[in-house]
Amino acid sequence: MSASESVLPGHIRLILVPNPSFYLEIPLNVIKRLCLKPRKYLVFLGWCIFGDEAELRENQGGQATSLDGDLDDESVYYFVRPAGGGLSHAIDLDVIKQRTGVRSATTVTRHNFRNALLLRDFCCAWTGTPESNGEGMHIIPYARGSEWLHLIVQNRPGNAHVANINDINDIRNGVFSAVAINRSFDRRRLAILKTPNTILSKTDIPKSPKRPVPAPKDVAFSTKFRYTLQWLAEPHATELNMICPHNADAAFGKNHKKPMPSDLLVHYHYGAAAVERWGHGADALHRPDLPRPPSPLPVPMGPTKTIHDRTTTIQKRAEASGAGAAGAGNVAAGEASGSGQIRDSEEKGQARWDADDVMLYFWGNSQAAMERHRKKQEEIAQNMEQWRQGVPSLSI
Incomplete structure (x- = not known):
């Protein structure tokens, strides 16, 4: 065309x-x-x-x-x-794809990745789905591997200090989510919009809908930023009801000391x-x-x-x-x-x-x-x- x-x-x-x-x-x-x-x-x-x-x-x-x-x-x-x-x-x-140095193979297992995310997120960040029905969701797909993650970091457009993100299982490359959210995210029907960013403010995005089930007491919504889950594909009504509604904001564990999902990787x-x-x-x-x-x-x-x-x-x-x-x-x-x-x-x-x-x-x-x-x-x-x-x- x-x-x-x-x-x-x-x-x-x-x-x-x-x-x-x-x-x-x-x-x-x-x-x-x-x-x-x-x-x-x-x-x-x-x-x-x-x-x-x-x-x-x-x-x-x-x-x-x-x-x-x-x-x-x-x-x-x-x-x-x-x-x-x-x-x-x-x-x-x-x-651009040529390596700038030898990187080590992945050292953090997917099991440890999941457990590390739970220490920060406690449950599905967008729905509150408990640990038993959730899994660790990679922002840069696990199948791409640590090498591709390294290429993204090395060729990043800005000057953010992210050179130490080398492992595909780094928790800055993930969020704990319900299984169905992870599947739609991997297919890129869903994406995470982090605000504020260089272009958009938090108020440029529609308000997050009220959750049908209150968020667990161990998590809280940030007043400084939003990690909003958005349907880029046209979702079916069942997907909105059973997976996630439009523009749902993430809530993370209270008083955690873990690093948050990387802005660089979310925007990528x-x-x-x-x-x-x-x-x-x-x-x-x-x-x-x-x-x-x-x-x-x-x-x-x-x-x-x-x-x-x-x-x-x-x-x-x-x-x-x-x-x-x-x-x-x-x-x-x-x-x-x-x-x-x-x-x-x-x-x-x-x-x-x-x-x-x-x-x-x-x-x-x-x-x-x-x-x-x-x-x-x-x-x-x-x-x-x-x-x-x-x-x-x-x-x-």
């Missing part, structure tokens, strides 16, 4: 990359139930996906539009990044869920005018692979997850209800990208991440030069 084609009735289109376009096509009724400030919500989505702040415009070369007011049915909006924030000098995804998941559910035109990211930079210089000394170095595993896993996507173009493997049409490039030999690949590509090309990439390349070049100068010349 071309971005120039008509927008579906009852939807709006958010252009993230123009000419050719990568964009989100989102049902208006979904936006209205998720956020009281629909235009700010579009900026929030762009910020989650790119990691950079930008302006919302009604035409690419126009002025920034007001973030107050409603969205117009069948209209097109542009998420315009600041000068220098485009993709004309984008870093290729293969480079929200962006990936939006791309998976509403994204169109991933082939636009394989544009021939986007230069492929040369591969990084190799580390001059030491083995290329150690026991826990699983670089190849990451790449194969990403390709396999993309290859498992539905043939019609839906990113979520086995998910029939999503409207997103992320498609693989028709270019021969081009591997299919899934929503996580798209997210990592954009995050790795944010201004902050590109600066880190640049510094890393300079360090590698300096190390190589120092190594060369230290090698004695051989006389013949």
